[in-house]
Every structure is written in C-alpha cells, then in structure tokens.
Amino acid sequence: SRSINLAVIPGDGIGQEVVAQGLKVLSAVLPQDVKLETKEFDFGAKRYHATGETLTEADLDALKQHDAILLGAIGDPSVPSGVLERGFLLKLRFAFDHHVNLRPSKLLPGVATPLAGQPEIDFVVVREGTEGPYTGNGGTIRKGTEHEVATEVSVNTAFGVERVVRDAFARAQARPRKKLTLVHKNNVLTFAGHLWTNVFNKVAEEFPEVTTDYIHVDAATIYLVTDPARFDVIVTDNLFGDIITDLAAAVSGGIGVAASGNINPSGEFPSMFEPVHGSAPDIAGQGKADPSATVLSVALLLRHLGYEAEAARIEDAVSADLAERVGKPARSTEEIGDALAVRVAG
Amino acid sequence: SRSINLAVIPGDGIGQEVVAQGLKVLSAVLPQDVKLETKEFDFGAKRYHATGETLTEADLDALKQHDAILLGAIGDPSVPSGVLERGFLLKLRFAFDHHVNLRPSKLLPGVATPLAGQPEIDFVVVREGTEGPYTGNGGTIRKGTEHEVATEVSVNTAFGVERVVRDAFARAQARPRKKLTLVHKNNVLTFAGHLWTNVFNKVAEEFPEVTTDYIHVDAATIYLVTDPARFDVIVTDNLFGDIITDLAAAVSGGIGVAASGNINPSGEFPSMFEPVHGSAPDIAGQGKADPSATVLSVALLLRHLGYEAEAARIEDAVSADLAERVGKPARSTEEIGDALAVRVAG
Numbered sequence A, B: 001s002r003s004i005n006l007a008v009i010p011g012d013g014i015g016q017e018v019v020a021q022g023l024k025v026l027s028a029v030l031p032q033d034v035k036l037e038t039k040e041f042d043f044g045a046k047r048y049h050a051t052g053e054t055l056t057e058a059d060l061d062a063l064k065q066h067d068a069i070l071l072g073a074i075g076d077p078s079v080p081s082g083v084l085e086r087g088f089l090l091k092l093r094f095a096f097d098h099h100v101n102l103r104p105s106k107l108l109p110g111v112a113t114p115l116a117g118q119p120e121i122d123f124v125v126v127r128e129g130t131e132g133p134y135t136g137n138g139g140t141i142r143k144g145t146e147h148e149v150a151t152e153v154s155v156n157t158a159f160g161v162e163r164v165v166r167d168a169f170a171r172a173q174a175r176p177r178k179k180l181t182l183v184h185k186n187n188v189l190t191f192a193g194h195l196w197t198n199v200f201n202k203v204a205e206e207f208p209e210v211t212t213d214y215i216h217v218d219a220a221t222i223y224l225v226t227d228p229a230r231f232d233v234i235v236t237d238n239l240f241g242d243i244i245t246d247l248a249a250a251v252s253g254g255i256g257v258a259a260s261g262n263i264n265p266s267g268e269f270p271s272m273f274e275p276v277h278g279s280a281p282d283i284a285g286q287g288k289a290d291p292s293a294t295v296l297s298v299a300l301l302l303r304h305l306g307y308e309a310e311a312a313r314i315e316d317a318v319s320a321d322l323a324e325r326v327g328k329p330a331r332s333t334e335e336i337g338d339a340l341a342v343r344v345a346g
C-alpha cells in the first residue's frame, strides 16, 4: 500500500493557520489506500528565541527522513532581518539542493488583478534556487566606519545553470505552447550573462520543438504588466526569479493564491512546498489569511510525488472556490479550508 | 550673458529622431539672452563598426568641456550584447561619476496605464549609479566548459551609499509628502543590506521631518502595481533601481514618457540626461517614436542647470499635450516635437 511521510513546518504568524487548512485538504483528497503520516517541526522565531537555533544538522537529518516538506511561513519582526531567512529558509534550500524553484502564475476566472482588462495569464517561472547572489558569498570590511566596503558575490556554474535550464526546457516541452523565455541582464552582468545565455542556447538544441527567446529582467517587469500573455515558461537566476515571481503573483491574483515548490528533482533530498507569501504578522491569529496559496502548494507537492489526479482535483477546487467568491462576504481561513476539503472529497 | 554648452549624443535607432525634437523644444523654451551651443558626437553602433571604439579617453576629455549631455539611445542588434552597454553607457556613468540616477514617475491625466482604476502615481526613484553589481567586478574561469564558473561582484561602499542616500533625503525633504523608502533585499544580501540599512538610518537622523520606511525589492514590485501611491521618493541600489524603474515607467504611462538624469551633483563632471527607453530598432526611422521622454529629459537637464521656470514650462507642455491626445489619431515624432515647441514658446 502507498504512503506519504510528510514533514510539516507551520512556522510563524499565519503559517500555523494556513498549514492546518493545507493538511485538511490533503487528507480529504487522498484515496483511502494512501497512508498519510505527518510529523510537525517547530522551526521559526519561537524556537530561535528559546534556543538560538534556526536549523541544526540533527534537524536536517530528521527532515531528510520524509518524502516531502510542507511549510507555512517563517519570519517575525522580533528576529533581526536575515537571521531566519539565511539561517533557516536559505539554509534548507541549499542543504537539500532545491535547485528548481517552481512558481506557477495563473489568473483564474473571477480573481481580481490590478491590471486593466483581465489579461490571460498562465505561465510558470523556473527560478534557480542554489546559486546566484543567494550563496552568501561576499563580506564586509571596516564595518560601521565611513570606509566600510560590503560585497555580494553572485556565483554561477555551468553545472548549476545547465540543470535548471534543462528542467525548464522539459517543462516547456510538456506544455501546449512550448515556449521558454530566458530572463537575465546579460548586457550588464556579462560574466554570468554569457554563461546563462550560452548554456541556454546549447540546451535549446536538444529541444527543437521549444520556441525560445531572451529578455532583460528590467524589460520583463514591463511585459509582466503590459503583455503577460507572452510568457509560457520562464527560466531565470535566483535573484531575478525572486523579484519577478512576486510581481507575477501580484498581477495574477495576489500572494493569497501564489504557490511554490523548492524541488530537488533527483529525489536525493525531500522537496519543500510553500506559499510565496510570508508570515504576515499583522493579520496572524485572526483567521483572515487566505489558505489557497498553501492548498495550491499541496497540489504541487502531490504532483511532485506522482499524485497527478489529486493535484488536479485540488487546483480545480481552488479555481471553483475563487470563482464563487465574487461579491460574497469574506470567509475565515478555516471556512475556506473547509469548503475546499468538501470540494476535493466530492 | 548666460549660456549652455551642450554635448549631444543622438546615438542609435530612434535616438536620432527623438533628440532632434528634444533640441527643438530646448531652443524654443530658452529665453533670448541664453546662448545655446551644441556639439554633436557620433557615439554608438556606427562608430563602433567603423573604428572598434566605443568611448576613448579623448572622447571623455571632449565631453568634459560641456555643461551637460543630452543622449538619445545607444544600442543595436548588430553589436554583441554588452559591448555598447559596458563600453559606452556604463563607462560614461562611471567616468563622470554619475552616482545619482534620477527617474521620476508621474502618471499624467489622460495617459494610459496598464493598471486598473487610474491610480495616483507621483514618485521619484533615486538609483545609485556607480556601484552595486554594475561595477564589472567578477569574472569567468573555465569558460565554455562544463566546469565554467562565472561571478558578478556587487561592490557597495559607505562613501558611495551615503552620498546617494543623502541626496535622496534632500529630495524627499523638498517634496510636500517628505517620505523616503529604502528598497533593498537586506534579508538575503545581508552584507550589502546591512551597509545600506545602517547608512540610511544614520542619515535619517539629519532629516527628522522625512518619514522613512524600508521594503524588500520583491515586495516593492507588488506595491508598484497594487498601491503605487504609497511611494514618494525611493532610494535604491543600481540593479534594483534598474529593475523597478522600468516597472515604474510601465505603470506610469510607459517608456514613451519616462525621463532620466545621470547626475554628478558636485558638478565636477557634466551630468547626462536621457530617456529611459532604448534605441528601438524595430521602429527606427519611421517617425513613430514618442519624443516626450527625451523632451522631459531636457526638462530635467534644465532644472539641473538652474532653469527651473523653463523646466516647469516643458513639463506643463508635455502634460497638456498628453491630455489632448486621448481619442486622436497618432502623430509623428516631428509633429509631437513641433506641438511641444509651440506650447513652450507660447
């Protein structure tokens, strides 16, 4: 019989609330014969304040025993900026080699967008997750003085770029439009830019059916608001991916519905799925958070583990739920979770 | 008697066409007693193909003899990506220490925006122009092999950050709302992030009337489409500034009206003014380009040289011209230039 052994990290702020709904929907959608086991981990601000720890080697060993990880959100104003981001979120992505950071953007019917004229939006960003300016390379000299110099080093390797570019080509190949756009800034960041561009062009030869193009990251932000329909699959560097996926989320319904997967395609380490949004301390504990982004992250998780039909059922349920919201009073986090659980079970 | 000694760089593609209109409006707006002298320089793709040169020491010496520089656009598909950008545009910004890259965004009445509901947009981005990932630091090893490693180093100095932050505070102080937002990614790029944040907080003490806040660059792209009215003045790093000002231009009427100044506030070197848009080879030579961005760059140039009344007259003229366009057939580059020249002279 089949089983899913899931590590659950509710985390901080609204993380707790949205993860509870994600698990509710997960339980509801799984067939009877699939045994779901979950283990909760207490990472985040509370543990950091109590122990000074963010993520230890023992934690990584424990997480490694699972098929996948579901995360709510990590981060709290009581912790200095960077401590939990670098000490937990990024540490985990790097330790588990989550080099494919998958972020789909789809504007669903009835969902509000800040763009005029309800454009068609349906694309996926494949963001590199283990290189670029995110490596923590760099440093500071003469800190706090008028002669301080701080550097940040973007590290890009042929190995790291090629594997994510190949993953993106495969995803583009599997979609009806079969189009892949490389987003970079190769006219200014010429060292990294040449590497990305050359690897992209080389891998393109293996995928003759995929149409390709290139645009600079600054121009990409223009297209995301003036012509988002031009995008099908985008592959890009870690930092550019961070920036354009927040914009992509904003134009395609907001971060209330933006899901993401931090994927290790080889399966050597468990992949992690999380909403794009943060812990939103301002609305935490009030039942106001929309759990849809977490529920959609559960769908990505199921697809990653091979449960395609269940993933699609979740996506359809969220889509139907969003379409029915128009003009109705706002529901609580739990009410939305309950409604989705009913839909996916039906 | 007063005089303006202007270096003019029409450049490539539509650069020629829009600069001609910029000069036309400049001549029309200047009072009789101001003597305008212009000298044209032939930088760009043509010169590069003919001589292999982009910008020599002798060129820099010649440019230095002027009060300011007006540039159309540089760049052509016939030149490999990066050659003219690094060899001309960035070389000039670095050589003339253009550390304040000023990019105002204002959604004028009647101007189309991709955002629903015609929001209020009136802010200025002060982008650092001589540091960050734009320094050209970095390199490549094992180029073209499967073991290639390419790095890009973002260099940030207390000296460089403080002067641009102070400039931004002064600009915020001079505006009615007196609000300054620092945009960075200090939770991930912690070395540069701490430097920027600390310098920002330190300089803030000198400007007690200015309200400050901080947002991450990814979140900034969300606000730019969901709540652009929250911004008054933004100060940010070279790369983040590049990205968010293209988005800012897109939401506030498009790059047809986005002006910029590459400013050396000390006056040691001439400042350069240019539209945010590029050379647009696809529409070059057809009289289709909107010269408004160049004309608005002329206004920034005049303000920089102390001609405040003339700068305001140009801005009012462009504003009136844009408002009158609604529902009318498109005019040529020259027709728009003529109309603006008439308006500013009247």
Ligand SMILES: CC(C)[C@H](C(=O)O)[C@@H](O)C(=O)O
Pocket: A085, A086, A089, A090, A242, A276, B187, B188, B218
């Ligand atoms: C919180 C932060 C470390 C993270 C990132 O920059 O990757 C977040 O913005 C995201 O996009 O997942």
Ligand SMILES: CC(C)[C@H](C(=O)O)[C@@H](O)C(=O)O
Pocket: A187, A188, A218, B085, B086, B089, B090, B242, B276
């Ligand atoms: C052409 C390029 C070098 C330039 C930049 O990146 O600064 C442009 O995008 C700009 O914003 O002026």
